[in-house]
Ligand code: HEC
């Protein structure tokens with residue numbers, strides 16, 4: 001609710017500052033993003049493995065959305081916008097995800113979204129490590145990778161749920177500013193789906 005208010009306020013502000021901002025405002029006027037099925041609605045699937053797979057498949061709508069994919073790319077460059085174009089200007093992951101020496105993400109990305117210029121922001125804006133690249137992978141492959149503690153930052157299922165419900169870069173996906181389409185559903189719905197997936201054994205879709 002508050003988020004929508006902020007969003008409209010951002011769009012209104014964008015209208016005031018000229019031509020390119022007008023385009024952003026038009027984007028903001030697009031219908032709201034796709035929805036997510038509530039976790040509880042999956043309880044009708046009696047087979048636990050099938051239920052778990054179905055829950056992760058639903059989560060895949062978020063994981064493959066541009067808001068998450070742009071920061072979990074296959075190459076060392078982030079992507080931008082709903083069309084997932086390569087980031088301009090050229091920036092790279094660097095040693096720690098915060099960019100190469102001399103052109104850190106924080107040079108341009110502030111602690112919060114700066115909507116008049118459409119620049120997203122967060123206190124620890126950074127590119128996900130190469131081991132957490134999702135771009136070009138199937139939802140099943142992303143699932144296997146997410147569970148693999150050698151690639152996911154040493155997280156068990158509980159730590160994964162904690163990450164997606166508390167990490168500010170993940171939560172940014174539902175408050176992206178700049179006329180961007182938020183990730184499907186709400187952060188709370190996504191967290192509930194992942195919790196239900198973990199509770200049902202964390203099974204992955206085949207393929
Ligand atoms: C601004 C860039 C950025 C965005 C946007 C972003 N992430 Fe990430 N993500 C990261 C970074 C950096 C890490 C590594 C953090 C760490 O290991 O502590 C990460 C790690 C993760 C992990 C840890 C496990 C793994 O194997 O990937 C999950 C889960 C995750 N992100 C989910 C999401 C979801 C879901 C979204 C979209 C709603 C999202 N992220 C959007 C940068 C981003």
Ligand code: HEC
Pocket residue numbers: 066067070071078079080081082087088089091092093094097098099100103104105106107108109118119120125126127180
């Ligand atoms: C020289 C300035 C600059 C630097 C440095 C920079 N960015 Fe950006 N970035 C921008 C601007 C401007 C935008 C907004 C452009 C747009 O979306 O049309 C943007 C957008 C993005 C987006 C798009 C979000 C979305 O979903 O649309 C991501 C992801 C991103 N930057 C990641 C990074 C990362 C990670 C770093 C550091 C490795 C970085 N950027 C460094 C200027 C910069």
